[in-house]
Amino acid sequence: MDTKITKIRSMDEFDYEGKTVILRIDVNSPIDPVTKKIVNENRIKKSIPTIKYLLEKKAKVAIIAHQGDTLDYHNLIPMEEHAQKLSNLLDIEIKYIDDVCGIAAREAVKNLKPGEAVFLGNLRYLCEEISTFEDAVKLEPHEMLNTYLVRSLAPLADYYVNDAFAAAHRNAPSMVAFQEILPSAGGILLKKEIDALCKVMESPDRPNVFVLGGLKISDAFGMMKQVLENGSADRILACGVTGHIMLMAKGYNLGEKNEKFIRDRSLDVFIKPAKEYIENYGEKIIYPIDLAFEKDGKRVEINIENLPVDELFLDIGDKTIEIFKKEIESAGTIFVNGPAGVYENKLFENGTREIWTAIANAKGYSVIGGGDTVSAAQKFIDTSNINYVCTAGGAMVRFLSGVKMPLIEAMKKAYTREYK
Secondary structure, three states: OEOOOOEOOEHHHOOOOOOEEEEEEOOOOOEOOOOOOEOOOHHHHHOHHHHHHHHHOOOEEEEEOOOOOOOOHHHOOOOHHHHHHHHHHHOOOEEEOOOOOOHHHHHHHHOOOOOOEEEOOOHHHOHHHOHHHHHHHOOOHHHHHHOHHHHHHHHHOOEEEEEOHHHOOOOOHHHHOHHHOOOEEEOHHHHHHHHHHHHHHOOOOOOEEEEEOOOOHHHHHHHHHHHHHOOOOOEEEEOHHHHHHHHHHOOOOOOHHHHHHHHHOOHHHHHHHHHHHHHHHHHHEEOOOEEEEEEOOEEEEEEHHHOOOOOOOOEEOHHHHHHHHHHHHOOOEEEEEOOOOOOOOHHHOHHHHHHHHHHHHOOOEEEEOOHHHHHHHHHHOOHHHOOEEOOOOHHHHHHHOOOOOHHHHHHHHHHHOOOO
């Protein structure tokens, strides 16, 4: 795996037969709040190729992963259902033990036979693996070698494989410390994720079109800065709240309700950078020319020349949709993060539905990512018509924003290291 951005050792560089492998995957899944059962298996299914590869190579595989965190404690559940689903998908038993790295877990790893796997307990049971610890303590990878997880499991292993791109932005022992002392490789999913995003960033077929919408506009603006400055993007199609900010930067008065919505969420801080992007890259940024709102229970569209209107804008209008569709249809590469409007409301699903349909039918190479983005796509199209659906949200955004990722840096370091 060798790109301009990173060098990561491939799995096929090692002989795993009879060797013990610590495999870090990301199967953190949506959980039903009542039943506490998994409601979406996407990440679990995406982890199958790497697990299958290692088992077929007769490795002894110790799987580690997380579910939930301090910020979403309601999703902090044991990994037993994850192990069962993996067993069903692989048609082979994946043993499970509800212990992360204690005596029982270590014994389970020691007792593995070639071609067997055990799924260890939820990593987030360990304080060293939760986000609040990471934020408060700020350890370097070499300082993590004395953490309970690493000093307990590393002596049992011959190799470390990471297939958890969705957690690549996490500076946790399970993500960055094993590379300090074990020969390390990237898994199949990790390679696919990085290759897809590097294609968007480094070698896109032109024109390269970014569709940036949704409410989390910090994500959009981080990516926008990077892809405009480095020349990756030929067009930015700004919709959702990102489109609203662009209009405000152009001097349009959206009306008190819309501007209060933006101020109350402190999103007005993005108006200044939006002005700079328009000034420096104006020909590349396409913003809405009409917007939709609700009046008397009906969808109403208004041209931006007729603003302001004291109603919340919840979708782009038909004229904007047609402009965006033409850009998508002629694109060589398409990247999408965020829906065009409040697609959950039938009155305002037009923009998101039409954009997704255009992308599904487009000839260009398409990549999507982010939880709400994928949910929107699944509602309106068959996502098999998208060239790559990224499992990551925050990690994907940081990668495309040019932010250094703890996992990527650790794997790059491991690439050059000689192990005893």
